[in-house]
Amino acid sequence: MTATAEMIRKGRKFDQVLEGARRVFMSDGFEGASVDEIARVANVSKATLYSYFPDKRLLFMEVATTECQRQSRDALDSIDMAAEPGEVLLQTGRHFLRFITSKFGQQIFRICVAESDRFPELGQKFYNSGPAVMRAEMAAYFEQAEARGELRIEDRILAVDQFGELCKADVWPRLIFGVTKTVTEAEIERVVTGAVKTFMARYGA
Template structure:
């Protein structure tokens, strides 16, 4: 029988397993994390762990989905959505780029790509839980900024996606092709500041 994301069951120790897995994955990454270490960190037996997650990839993506939701909430809670666009975009871009260039963020991307043919629901669930929510929130902010006369955007969803791509310029391709392994804070600031200036030159009033 083929295992899918939908077959993962939840029970009394589900959150306990998830937290143990989060600790191990964040410390050791997907490849370095062993089932034994995860079970030990979660204080459950391997049998209990497998009863919830028959495949380590599903466990990783459940952790990734939960972490992405937390990152989105933290970003939205910490950013003053009443501020002027340059400030909102600067904070949003820095938060976004820090996450996707982190070791954990890169691993999420690689797992989604590697398993997209066999398990397309992995990436779909992850996208729906975090990126799609944040995308909608930013589109709503753009609508508010337009109402205040600060931006002029015809296609808000496209504008959100364009800003995201601007924030990935230079650093993301170098990471994905193995040209570098670490992105510095100075590099993140440089790319995001350039992204904000480019975006405002197109959509600012």
């Protein structure tokens, strides 16, 4: 079955379905997750599940959006936005790279790309739920750091995007093209540390 995001309706078992789907998707991945198993774990009938989500991709993206919102909240709650730029960037980069290189993060990316023609709103919804929030928060932090004389940036949004791209160096292309299947903590630390050094060399006051 196919549908657009507008066809998702809420109800008293909506959260129950979502939590069951999250557990199955995190365990089995998108392709490996069956509607039967999601319904079983959520303790609902298939008819109830389909009444909320007529398409498995819509269910996956709803789970992904919710997870991304949670990741953004966790990052913002754990990062000390009063700290100096080098430390804030290190913490932000680690959160970002751990998420996008996770199995779940890669699946989200692939689904957004694969379904971009049929369901363009899926990618937009996911982007607005997390990446856009962090983008705005980091731009606001850069403004504060500039006011303290710690950074010199002409285009804050561009600087945020540049830092994100620096954090993808090496590991992200290898994952996406199937050159490697996993990324170690040591690799994440190496890439993020290098990204912070490069960023501060360009924008540090």
